[in-house]
Amino acid sequence: MRSVLLVDDEPQLVRALQINLEAEGYAVTTAADGANALRAAASQPPDVLVLDLGLPDMDGTEVIRRLRTWTELPIIVLSARHGSSDKVEALDAGADDYVTKPFGLDELLARLRAVERRSWPVREAGVVEAGDLQIDLMAATISRAGRRIRLTPREWGVLQLLVENRGRLVSQQQILSEVWGPVYEKETHYLRIYVGQLRRKLEQDPANPRHLITEPGMGYRFEI
Amino acid sequence: MRSVLLVDDEPQLVRALQINLEAEGYAVTTAADGANALRAAASQPPDVLVLDLGLPDMDGTEVIRRLRTWTELPIIVLSARHGSSDKVEALDAGADDYVTKPFGLDELLARLRAVERRSWPVREAGVVEAGDLQIDLMAATISRAGRRIRLTPREWGVLQLLVENRGRLVSQQQILSEVWGPVYEKETHYLRIYVGQLRRKLEQDPANPRHLITEPGMGYRFEI
DNA sequence: CCGAATCTTTACGGGACCCTTACGCCAAAC
DNA sequence: GTTTGGCGTAAGGGTCCCGTAAAGATTCGG
Numbered sequence: 001m002r003s004v005l006l007v008d009d010e011p012q013l014v015r016a017l018q019i020n021l022e023a024e025g026y027a028v029t030t031a032a033d034g035a036n037a038l039r040a041a042a043s044q045p046p047d048v049l050v051l052d053l054g055l056p057d058m059d060g061t062e063v064i065r066r067l068r069t070w071t072e073l074p075i076i077v078l079s080a081r082h083g084s085s086d087k088v089e090a091l092d093a094g095a096d097d098y099v100t101k102p103f104g105l106d107e108l109l110a111r112l113r114a115v116e117r118r119s120w121p122v123r124e125a126g127v128v129e130a131g132d133l134q135i136d137l138m139a140a141t142i143s144r145a146g147r148r149i150r151l152t153p154r155e156w157g158v159l160q161l162l163v164e165n166r167g168r169l170v171s172q173q174q175i176l177s178e179v180w181g182p183v184y185e186k187e188t189h190y191l192r193i194y195v196g197q198l199r200r201k202l203e204q205d206p207a208n209p210r211h212l213i214t215e216p217g218m219g220y221r222f223e224i
Numbered sequence: 225m226r227s228v229l230l231v232d233d234e235p236q237l238v239r240a241l242q243i244n245l246e247a248e249g250y251a252v253t254t255a256a257d258g259a260n261a262l263r264a265a266a267s268q269p270p271d272v273l274v275l276d277l278g279l280p281d282m283d284g285t286e287v288i289r290r291l292r293t294w295t296e297l298p299i300i301v302l303s304a305r306h307g308s309s310d311k312v313e314a315l316d317a318g319a320d321d322y323v324t325k326p327f328g329l330d331e332l333l334a335r336l337r338a339v340e341r342r343s344w345p346v347r348e349a350g351v352v353e354a355g356d357l358q359i360d361l362m363a364a365t366i367s368r369a370g371r372r373i374r375l376t377p378r379e380w381g382v383l384q385l386l387v388e389n390r391g392r393l394v395s396q397q398q399i400l401s402e403v404w405g406p407v408y409e410k411e412t413h414y415l416r417i418y419v420g421q422l423r424r425k426l427e428q429d430p431a432n433p434r435h436l437i438t439e440p441g442m443g444y445r446f447e448i
Numbered sequence: 449c450c451g452a453a454t455c456t457t458t459a460c461g462g463g464a465c466c467c468t469t470a471c472g473c474c475a476a477a478c
Numbered sequence: 479g480t481t482t483g484g485c486g487t488a489a490g491g492g493t494c495c496c497g498t499a500a501a502g503a504t505t506c507g508g
Contacts, residue, residue: 169364
């Protein structure tokens, strides 16, 4: 998540936030009212929109509603009103999260990261590259250094689940339950066999795996 | 809240709900039985799960229990049974809300919005930064100054509990009860061992800890 | 009906982890 | 000064977990 469109009519707050967000590595553009916000969002769609509800020309929820007619761009709402009805209204209009003023920079950054994580699975579909491996989750194919590798159904089932949760720890129970079925949750020896086979096919040095990592006592993890 | 996984074995109801939910802006995927529901929830985690209790292959509460072993995904239960014992059982298994058939679309949409608002703070629990430490509670990873640290299951169990309650005091009894089990509430020497090991791995100066703080006679606290 | 690929089962060696025991330190109470 | 309780550290043994090999069972296509 790189670019943020910041919409607020208080110049000082905008300037302060812009400096701090840019220091965190975000590219920040700004708008001071709803009309300019809509224009900016359409001409240069940001990765996330931070929107104050109190704008001079139109209600913030109205801005959200218009945006939602054509985009699913994540929207974080800033509101000075503490009443929950405003928040509900904004969320129902299509906002993704809200922050009540006054707020700390830390809180806004946390919300940005949260929205970022949530939008991650959206672009999850496609080819995953890990070292010399190319894994296409949709096509169910995998290549190593350009060469196609053949996997058996079970092998693919295990690898697919791990790659879909790449970076995250996946418990042995979860793998067994998803690939073999809930009845097999206890049969951890199956996993040892298939993880070993996968490593022999995927890893350069199966004895020192770099992608298919064991977390002793907890589960397995696919590292890119 | 974008995506909903809809689990029911009545095709007409599923089709009707899917059309209506998609008209409301949700991305809807469906499953007709428990096994497929678990597989779908694992491979493409939705933002919320709508689950009928009467499934052909397994009890709905069993589906909830299995999901709850690895995810806190919000779950709304549908049930044709009016008895309150079913409701209690499902909620105890880990469901978030409950709708009795027959129900109106408006009611389900209201529950979805309610669960959505409630679940946001939970999702915020992502990456916690503390000094040169980066702790990802979801992925079960921890880095210090960019370098990955390996923790054993017990070490991770203790750290996870403390980080989830960061800033707050956690009693020794609570840690022992959560990580080792209620029987071990008195075995405080376990804690001394593992707190020591954690400090050696996490703290710059294990003798003068800055994150893993002892509150003599009370418990431990994780400070950011 | 046969054969090959895949899945399951069994067995075993090595290593990591957990628990246990023992001891040193510090501070507060007597 | 001595004692006592709580906390931290070190080391060793036993147990569980993981990786590997190999053979039997099952499935599937020809």
